Amino acid sequence: MSGPALYPSLQDVPVVISGGASGIGEAMVRQFRAQGARVGFVDIQDARGRALAEEVGARFIACDITDIAAYQAAIAGFAEAHGDALVLINNAAHDERHDWSAVTPEDWDGRMATNLKHGFFAMQAVAPGMIRAGRGSIINMGSIRG
Numbered sequence: 001m002s003g004p005a006l007y008p009s010l011q012d013v014p015v016v017i018s019g020g021a022s023g024i025g026e027a028m029v030r031q032f033r034a035q036g037a038r039v040g041f042v043d044i045q046d047a048r049g050r051a052l053a054e055e056v057g058a059r060f061i062a063c064d065i066t067d068i069a070a071y072q073a074a075i076a077g078f079a080e081a082h083g084d085a086l087v088l089i090n091n092a093a094h095d096e097r098h099d100w101s102a103v104t105p106e107d108w109d110g111r112m113a114t115n116l117k118h119g120f121f122a123m124q125a126v127a128p129g130m131i132r133a134g135r136g137s138i139i140n141m142g143s144i145r146g
């Protein structure tokens, strides 16, 4: 018998993923669900996120991760439903290419908000639960472009 590897230690583990509606985030939503983890994910792509959540049995909250209060509230909502997150994957990003000579201070702040800032505040939201549990994993995705 062969098939995908199963990791029993992931069964029922609460996992939070940002940017889970498409791309690498979607693959992670699917794979963690296949391991029996309790997956909560956010994305700005509402329809796509809802369809994926229904298909795989995950929880989805439509959320722009640059809205830190809304994102931390979504993480609290996942914790209420699934228990405190023991895995956080900071995956959401928008890896746009820019002409360096045309970048404005507003562009800079926008890129930081979309690609970096949310990851810190997601960690701030999940860390107390991980400290209580005495374990947890935080995975920060990023591009060498950053």
Ligand SMILES: NC(=O)c1ccc[n+]([C@@H]2O[C@H](COP(=O)([O-])OP(=O)(O)OC[C@H]3O[C@@H](n4cnc5c(N)ncnc54)[C@H](O)[C@@H]3O)[C@@H](O)[C@H]2O)c1
Pocket: 018, 019, 020, 021, 022, 023, 024, 025, 042, 043, 044, 045, 063, 064, 065, 066, 090, 091, 092, 093, 094, 095, 114, 141, 142, 143, 144
């Ligand atoms: N694809 C690659 O080759 C590659 C290489 C190096 C690093 N990475 C990193 O891996 C991660 C995922 O990459 P990807 O290629 O799947 O990216 P992607 O652009 O395909 O997917 C990003 C996801 O984040 C969501 N998102 C974007 N802005 C958002 C916002 N403001 N609020 C909520 N959700 C938002 C998008 O809707 C999308 O579902 C990123 O952190 C990226 O930097 C990717």
